[in-house]
Amino acid sequence: MRLTVNGTEHEVDVTSDMPLLWVLRDELNITGPKYGCGIAQCGACTVHVDGFAVRSCQLAVGDLAGGHVTTIEGLASPEGLHAVQEAWIEHQVAQCGYCQSGQIMQAASFLETNPEPTDEDIDAAMSANLCRCGTYPRIRAAVHAAAKKLQEA
Structure with missing residues (x-):
């Protein structure tokens, strides 16, 4: 295959x-x-x-x-990290980190279809990605930051 x-x-x-x-x-x-x-x-x-x-x-x-x-x-390109990856680092989202690759992939896909999300949009789009460490406020902030970066690009 x-x-x-x-x-x-x-x-x-x-x-x-x-x-x-x-x-x-x-x-x-x-x-x-x-x-x-x-x-x-x-x-x-x-x-x-x-x-x-x-x-x-x-x-x-x-x-x-x-x-x-x-x-x-x-996800990154030869030019550098994806905007979502950069935002994750800037907002220190990860604690244990186990769920973070899935969180980042979900957020990157979501921002392709919704470049100007509200808090409610982010919460709905990310709700099926669980984080046992409870970094949801930082995830939301990072998604907002990535959306802004993607719009500026």
Whole structure:
């Protein structure tokens, strides 16, 4: 099976029903997406498929149909970090950090469709990404800051 991850084409010998998360972590050694719940409820495994945030723990690799996968490792560009990654650092969002790659991927996808979010928009878009450390106020502030940076670019 062939799939494109972070701009690189890979061939993997797996069954088509294997969750994308395990292909990324176990076959390709891409460990940014994390296993949290296994039922698409926590968001720790969030990646982009063709620019849209998806839960990789519940997406069978066979369902990708030629889609392009981006993980936290591929979000930045050669010019530097993505605006969301910069905002996360500036606002010191992470505590333990376990959920943060999923949080960042969700926020980056969300800002593609809503470049001027309200607090309510952010809370709704990020509500399915859980953070046991409770950094939600910093997440909201970082999303606002990233939105501003993206508008200035």
